[in-house]
Amino acid sequence: MSLAAATRSEVTKTFTTAGWWILALVLVVYVGSSAGGLGFILAATASGNLSDAGTGMTGVDGAAVAGITYSLAASLGYVFPLLIGTLMVTAEFRHETLTPTFLATPRRGIVLAGKVLVAILLGAIFAVLALISAVGPGAAALAVFGLDTALGSSDTWAMFGRIAIALILWTIVGLGVGTLVRNQVAAIVIVLAFTQFVEPIARIAGNFVDGLGEVTHYLPGAASDALVGFSIFGTMGSDPNVTAGIEWWVGGLVLAGYALVLLILGHFVSWRRDVS
Template sequence: MSAAIRAEIRKILTTRLWWALLLAMVAAVAVLAGSLALATALGGQAAGDELAVPPDQLALTVYSAGVTLGYVFPVAFGAIVVTQEFRHRTFQTSVLAEPRRTRVAVAKLVATVPFALAYGVASSAAALAAGAPALALAGDGAMLDDPATWRTLGLGAVAMAAWMLVGVGFGTLVTNQVAVIVGLIMWTQIVEPLVRIALGYWDAAAPVARFLPGAAGEAVAGTSFYSATGLSDLLPAWAGLLVLLGYGLVAAAIGWRTSFRHDIT
């Protein structure tokens, strides 16, 4: 098993994609965190104190920018780890070297864990590096002496890491790389935000929004732009993590029973 895991890690490291997506994520999260801090703080000041977001809540919202909007990068990378084998037709070689496909699938998941942690830490670091100066510049303070800030940053890293593992699950389910990447981008960036906004205006269905994957990821961090603005409630952190990983587990189980066990030519 260890040999299979090392082989999967080498497959990831031999391409530039892992660090290219990592840098893109860091840049995106930094821009999002800095822009959100300045726009919200300065906009609230201009509109009047009664409309301003409390400084502590604003800081937590800024530091969770990656979990709210930047998670498309780790989930896409997780899917690519699996689907690149099918796109470049190297899956045949992998199963010839290790005929037990269960080991191949598990090795891919385990090999992704260190990269998932790296993406999670980098996301929180980017949000902190860009968000703290922006908050200080806006006059509300970076809230770095508040334990809740560091809790949000730490749990935000966990949430981003979990998103990459979810991506592995969906890559196992939909082995067509273009289809799964386009589908994930459409869902995370367009469909789910619109669904959550719509459900927020329908009292009877509003609780359902908490169980959507994006909301589950935000629940791990404990806050988000949606919850801060009152558009969506969140589950407890532990429940959010279970729901989020559950999506990946269900997708992986279905993919294992279907595409991963098909005959290959």
């Protein structure tokens, strides 16, 4: 089977199941509600209509508030493409649908390449949904308080492009995790534990432990934030140097490196083993 045929097969398997659109729906609700609520608070504070309460946002221009709010598409939304990438593989191991796939396509590298291409497509879809969910409510909140939505700025649109790249890379990272860790429950637990607990704690600790901050800049979430250029974590004080540690393009290369290493490890450690 050719790469084109393998990719068509992966498209069919992915988009005929409910997993991808359920995660997409949750992403829209989660990012949209977060961007609307946070955007309202930040815009109200920056415009002086709400007490600063020590946030340092009073008098901040609309472009900065817009960047923080719009970047929620990545800083909060990244976990969803990460999960769908993981499920693309682990669901097949769990239901043993890879068996007929490998019988039809003995060259397993072709199958994995097809999955990577579909992961890129899924990442792009999730990126569009995340951006719409963050930008729509966020721009509305800025407009209500008379702040610049920054939608006419080329820098804002460049950030949108970097967000899309970040979410596509996160999907491939998830694919690598799923390829390496066959058990679906274990893979999901690892993904959630690392992204929601281990890395955030490490990044907070980096603010207090000498030398640790230089290391945490290269964790996947920090690299993603650097790539995007804005992050709510920097605003809330958990990692004030989130974009100062490494350049955006270095962050992109680091995140891409994680995706590549996980795929290579998964291919040689797990992917070539017997399915059952």
